[in-house]
Amino acid sequence: MNLVFLGPPGAGKGTQAKKLLEEFGMPQISTGDILRDAVRRGTDLGKKARPLMEAGKLVPDDLVVGIAMEHLRQIDPAQGFILDGFPRTIPQAVALDSALKKSGQKIDAAISLRVPEETLVERLSGRRSCPKDGSVYHVPQNPSKREGHCDQCGSILLQREDDKPEKVRERLAVYARQTAPLEAYYDKQGLLRVINGVGSPEDIYAQIKKILVRS
Numbered sequence: 001m002n003l004v005f006l007g008p009p010g011a012g013k014g015t016q017a018k019k020l021l022e023e024f025g026m027p028q029i030s031t032g033d034i035l036r037d038a039v040r041r042g043t044d045l046g047k048k049a050r051p052l053m054e055a056g057k058l059v060p061d062d063l064v065v066g067i068a069m070e071h072l073r074q075i076d077p078a079q080g081f082i083l084d085g086f087p088r089t090i091p092q093a094v095a096l097d098s099a100l101k102k103s104g105q106k107i108d109a110a111i112s113l114r115v116p117e118e119t120l121v122e123r124l125s126g127r128r129s130c131p132k133d134g135s136v137y138h139v140p141q142n143p144s145k146r147e148g149h150c151d152q153c154g155s156i157l158l159q160r161e162d163d164k165p166e167k168v169r170e171r172l173a174v175y176a177r178q179t180a181p182l183e184a185y186y187d188k189q190g191l192l193r194v195i196n197g198v199g200s201p202e203d204i205y206a207q208i209k210k211i212l213v214r215s
């Protein structure tokens with residue numbers, strides 16, 4: 001199956017995508033992860049994206065569509081995929097649909113995780129991640145065993161620049177303005193599935209699996 005995960009920053013898209021990867025081997029494409037990697041490596045893309053990402057704004061459609069397609073082409077169509085954080089605007093969704101159509105593929109479901117704004121702010125401001133292996137923790141809900149250090153590799157955990165409170169508000173506003181209209185876009189195609197994103201990751205995952213069986 002080819003899935004799109006919709007939902008504001010902090011809704012749990014990455015966590016759920018990881019679970020699907022672990023259980024079914026479905027590859028995940030996260031444009032946020034790809035862009036952060038480009039910033040770390042200091043590539044041309046990274047240099048263009050960095051100030052926008054740090055300000056909580058979107059990277060231009062043409063750049064993001066280019067990198068998303070490049071990664072999609074590397075996936076065996078038989079495996080299916082999960083898109084996490086892409087598309088984020090209507091032009092990105094249109095570009096995605098037309099690229100998939102050319103290769104005889106399509107999106108099978110767009111799963112939207114709904115979470116109230118106060119919960120998102122709380123989740124994002126407590127999020128800490130490992131700069132080396134990408135492991136994600138949360139203080140106080142899911143802390144690492146040794147405070148401030150990654151359980152997997154021992155690296156010092158960092159707070160993402162864009163998870164700082166003032167940036168979080170900007171990202172949520174950008175989501176409401178530019179990404180939320182995608183729900184209507186996928187609903188018109190009969191593909192939208194809305195899930196309550198508040199609860200334990202396991203409960204939310206169980207809801208997603210129910211949807212996958214029906215789609």
Ligand code: AMP
Nearest residue numbers: 031032052053057058059064085086088
């Ligand atoms: P994320 O980790 O998905 O929250 O993405 C982090 C940041 O990367 C976003 O705030 C944007 O600046 C940028 N970004 C990620 N995906 C996209 C996208 N599909 N379109 C535009 N910008 C993106």
